[in-house]
Amino acid sequence: MVSGFARPWQPTVIYPARGMGGLHGDVVPRPSEALARLLGRQRAAVLAGLGDPASTTDLARRHGLAPSTVSAHLAVLREAGLLRSRRQGHRVLYGRTALGDAVVAGA
Numbered sequence: 001m002v003s004g005f006a007r008p009w010q011p012t013v014i015y016p017a018r019g020m021g022g023l024h025g026d027v028v029p030r031p032s033e034a035l036a037r038l039l040g041r042q043r044a045a046v047l048a049g050l051g052d053p054a055s056t057t058d059l060a061r062r063h064g065l066a067p068s069t070v071s072a073h074l075a076v077l078r079e080a081g082l083l084r085s086r087r088q089g090h091r092v093l094y095g096r097t098a099l100g101d102a103v104v105a106g107a
């Protein structure tokens with residue numbers, strides 16, 4: 001509570017501590033059976049799990065896969081036009097394209 005005699009508070013920015021999102025565990029969307037049959041279960045899970053951009057390391061941790069396995073899946077999905085990548089500092093973030101969104105939504 002601020003009394004009438006106190007000076008106004010300085011502007012403050014409050015943000016969550018880094019890594020707080022991981023405390024409750026990542027909820028990984030499960031791909032549909034049709035998408036899993038089309039792409040394979042792991043590759044479909046990687047595609048379905050990219051609702052928000054993520055790095056290879058993030059995806060490997062989230063799906064319980066080796067980073068090299070995730071990297072191979074990302075390369076195939078990107079070549080197929082289902083993913084895009086962008087560099088952010090020393091990380092490369094992957095996200096679905098409109099086509100990738102349509103494939104996940106339609107499956």
